[in-house]
Amino acid sequence: MKPTERAPARLTRVSLADQVRDYIVLEIAQGRLTPGTALREMEIAAQLGTSQTPVREAFRELTAVGLLESQIHVGTRVRNIVEQDLVDGVPVRAALEAIAGRLAAVRMEGDASEVREKFDAMMDVAGTGDRLAYASASTQFHRSIVRLAHNESLMRSWNALGIEVMTILAMASNEMSLVEAAESHREIVEALESGDAERSERVLASHVSRYLPGTVHEH
Amino acid sequence: MKPTERAPARLTRVSLADQVRDYIVLEIAQGRLTPGTALREMEIAAQLGTSQTPVREAFRELTAVGLLESQIHVGTRVRNIVEQDLVDGVPVRAALEAIAGRLAAVRMEGDASEVREKFDAMMDVAGTGDRLAYASASTQFHRSIVRLAHNESLMRSWNALGIEVMTILAMASNEMSLVEAAESHREIVEALESGDAERSERVLASHVSRYLPGTVHEH
């Protein structure tokens, strides 16, 4: 009962545009596409055996989160993500996740099981040392908190930060201990489980602020 | 020296996708497309004399800001924006613009001329009573502040809120005095001109918080 006959076991799950997007992200995260590289729609399409359309949609999405940059009628290239971009994102993300923590603590009414599950998954992955998988697990952890805040505006703003991509890039470029990193999320889970909105807000803001590259948050 | 011969003086400025997007927003803002209405790509395309592709891209963008909702392989419909959506957006927007105010106050180094220009434009428009134009002017005012913060992550998160659309919808549905509304932005301009980061942050947070429909912010 094969899904389809013609596709060579590759690019067969969801929409092609999504798969192309993930492919490009990986290429960048793993250094096969370096900043400044010009991306031609038809070329990528040919590589992946799709047509121009899904590639185009992937470009649009990645441009929206700042991974690519494009000029109308000219072209699209890999944006040079400098440390400043990561630094810029921190206060924004901290503010958003602080709100998320405050709302989630109240709205999930003591049932933080989903968050704890994501935390456990993150710990497991950290043990394997797979940095790419860890980046994904961490993103899912944080996203689940934002989702539990039940505020679509918040979710959209947070998504627009392109956390997943940034986390992958950050993970790929540093040597931080994964287990240690995962462990540092424990206090978030506990704060949420306590149902204390203020504490959750505070813990999340402080946690995310520590993502400043090469520095430690303090007040 | 006409731009093109074939187009009937309509849909001729920028990319078709952008024009389709603006068209749909207007249709919704002016009540010709009501919540729940199913949108068919080919139908809109036929109406506007384009093909399916630009319509599709417009749908994607509007889905991203929450104006439409779509299911893969099924269809896209006008989302029912309820008061809750507007309420949800307020704390997020307040947090983002507070950050923007703090950064902008410092980074523009006393030169708030751009912001003042947008303010003046908003006051002018308010005088005409054109609510749609006012919504646009107000959005431009706020966007200019976010832009002056020189933080792309912030800009992206803010854009994802779809402020323009929400403002249009809010404007279309209430009877607030435009001049009064415009005037309430003066303190923001003054705070920014003073270059005082904390004051700008505070004034913006408080101003945006007042956008809560039917209520007044207090602490």
Place this chain on the structure above:
DNA sequence: GCACTCCGCATTATCGATAATGCTTGACTC
């Protein structure tokens, strides 16, 4: 009468081809 299956239709997702744009190069003028 009710539940289940299968078929046809409406709609989107993807494709391959064409039109439009803007950069670049090279010739021409002053």
Place this chain on the structure above:
DNA sequence: GAGTCAAGCATTATCGATAATGCGGAGTGC
């Protein structure tokens, strides 16, 4: 020799057509 203009080329933007998907209704068996 420097500047200007235009034609060619690379690339995207848009198009029209086809493939794939999923929903709903007709038909069937119990």
